[in-house]
């Protein structure tokens with residue numbers, strides 16, 4: 003044991019502080035675990051084969067999107083998420099959601115929802131779990147085709163988040179359905195058939211087939227911004243005044259998640275716009291894409307807002323106007339101005 | 344909140360675990376009606392695989408996002424606590440020997456980047472497979488794989504601070520000749536279609552060969568005092584068992600969907616067995632030569648993990664579907680007593696151009712090898728006896744020229760005929776006026792199936808000759824590789840060796856001083 007002890011107290015000078023690519027990039031300083039686990043992980047050269055499923059481009063290529071960064075690692079995730087802190091943060095999120103759900107169940111709070119709010123939850127909110135599932139797919143596409151690990155890693159975690167959101171809504175739906183999948187089955191039929199939801203489903207499917215991962219993510223994000231404001235901010239407020247506190251208890255987990263999603267995505271918009279080489283092109287692409295997507299989200303969500311108003315009369319049509327305007331302002335604050343259509 | 348709860352309704356039947364899992368995963372899917380299905384899933388037809396009913400996919404495991412994140416967060420908390428403790432206590436000094444780290448250099452340079460590639464392509468499957476069941480399973484695996492890449496980097500990061508050869512593993516993976524072996528393997532899989540990828544990586548890599556590719560490194564760690572790597576290995580185990588069940592479900596699913604899938608899958612098994620088996624040459628020499636404290640011989644590992652478990656178990660089950668053992672499996676069996684010796688001999692002679700060191704095996708190792716390989720090792724031992732004399736005369740052997748590489752597996756052409764183990768095996772094929780060389784029938788067959796693909800291979804030696812690697816002389820190429828002094832060559836007298844002796848001598852002195 004003496005030897006062990008001595009070995010431990012002995013001062014041994016390290017030969018280097020971190021890996022060479024990090025020294026080259028950041029100078030001779032110790033690197034964080036985020037940096038060691040992220041920066042330069044994706045290969046950028048000497049690919050052996052062109053893909054059989056698309057020989058025009060390499061296995062990894064900046065040309066899978068119009069949106070480009072001269073150096074993809076000029077962007078870093080402001081949350082510093084590598085796998086361990088990511089899953090830790092999401093374990094907390096789902097644990098606190100489970101606590102909420104436990105409370106709602108124990109107090110029979112879903113059953114105490116006013117009838118109109120029950121209908122809103124079943125007919126408007128629960129079907130959105132399918133939208134979340136599609137958001138996973140859009141994000142996974144970006145996780146595969148994006149250029150540079152700082153971006154694709156965010157997209158990969160976002161993909162998992164979205165299926166997590168879909169599951170969170172589904173678990174609420176199972177609770178709401180008294181431990182059965184009845185309300186989920188009903189919500190699925192509505193997603194497939196209800197007039198109020200078809201424009202959103204159409205927009206979702208059109209977003210899914212966007213091959214440009216960057217444009218796909220932007221379109222999704224624009225819709226997200228409007229939809230989340232409407233469902234989980236505006237209706238959250240309305241629920242509290244409308245005696246539907248349990249709706250608010252559920253929706254807080256989604257609005258809380260969305261605040262986290264904004265952190266990495268807004269930083270990415272800034273990086274795209276500020277890029278020394280591609281900034282101007284990116285800005286033009288973003289202005290065009292955001293303007294289109296915003297108009298599309300507005301159109302797609304109109305009938306959903308009307309339906310919500312029909313059910314709970316919570317001023318959703320006006321809230322949608324506001325959400326669209328707020329999203330436009332949000333982009334303008336990021337330097338991405340759009341004409342009002 | 345003023346309403347009283349409704350009277351409990353007629354007791355509804357609660358969901359079973361399976362129904363609940365299904366409600367939370369595959370039930371989220373729907374058939375698109377606003378866009379055509381082939382636009383939604385553009386990549387799942389060209390390979391000729393026929394899927395009639397995606398709902399027949401049996402979920403290989405049932406983990407929802409809440410359970411997954413909870414379980415994984417707990418595992419990582421424990422793993423990182425071990426890493427931190429090891430770093431703080433200078434745990435690296437309790438390794439069996441600094442030369443052990445050659446195995447870990449090979450692992451970080453050759454394997455961790457593959458984990459990352461797996462992460463990216465399982466993300467592809469989690470978008471582009473038509474079935475929601477396999478999409479979700481792939482999504483979980485995609486996350487696991489970035490976990491593996493990162494935890495491996497973080498595990499080995501501490502060694503990088505004290506030892507050579509780790510510092511530029513990413514840069515090297517995409518450039519250095521021996522790393523082109525694993526890189527080309529995974530690039531091959533990523534550039535294939537989604538079904539071939541499922542068989543190549545999901546089945547072949549994660550199931551068929553995982554105990555030969557991955558487990559030997561982890562066992563080596565546990566035998567050689569490498570607590571962090573061992574802990575990483577344990578904490579990856581539950582992930583890996585999910586990956587194995589995914590791979591097995593994938594192959595069964597493809598085979599059950601349509602009889603026309605059988606010959607396609609058979610070809611992929613043949614191909615990916617041989618591709619993977621060639622990569623295991625690096626593992627074979629690691630097991631037999633690089634570990635100061637041996638775990639088991641390559642031959643033993645091959646017999647146990649491949650011949651008994653796979654040929655004796657798995658392929659008996661797959662026979663039901665009309666699947667035969669991999670085409671060239673007989674050759675692999677024939678050469679099991681030669682592979683590691685030939686692979687290490689190649690690396691020994693070229694290690695001046697590598698980011699690990701080699702040395703003549705100690706007498707103890709030579710004796711052990713002779714015990715393990717009584718029929719073949721005497722011949723190889725004669726080679727080492729001769730080399731010992733060279734070393735004693737100051738003439739340690741390095742090959743100064745550049746080797747010819749196999750067009751498919753990219754290993755220097757130093758393997759022998761499987762049935763005539765002291766004749767170098769050389770095959771070649773002329774395709775569209777150009778000659779291509781192969782190390783074996785297995786590699787030649789693979790080429791002949793996909794010549795248009797394999798003629799694209801980025802062959803490190805060709806690239807050097809074409810002037811794409813920094814220059815014409817070895818020094819230029821080494822610089823382009825990112826090599827630093829002390830990374831490669833002979834272990835004895837290397838910076839790692841000298842530091843090791845010095846650190847331990849200091850420790851011993853301080854111990855004496857205290858007494």
Ligand SMILES: [Fe+2]
Pocket residue numbers: 458461487488491
């Ligand atoms: Fe892995």
Ligand SMILES: [Fe+2]
Pocket residue numbers: 549582583586
């Ligand atoms: Fe795996």
Ligand SMILES: [Zn+2]
Pocket residue numbers: 621749750751752753754781782783786
């Ligand atoms: Zn070969």
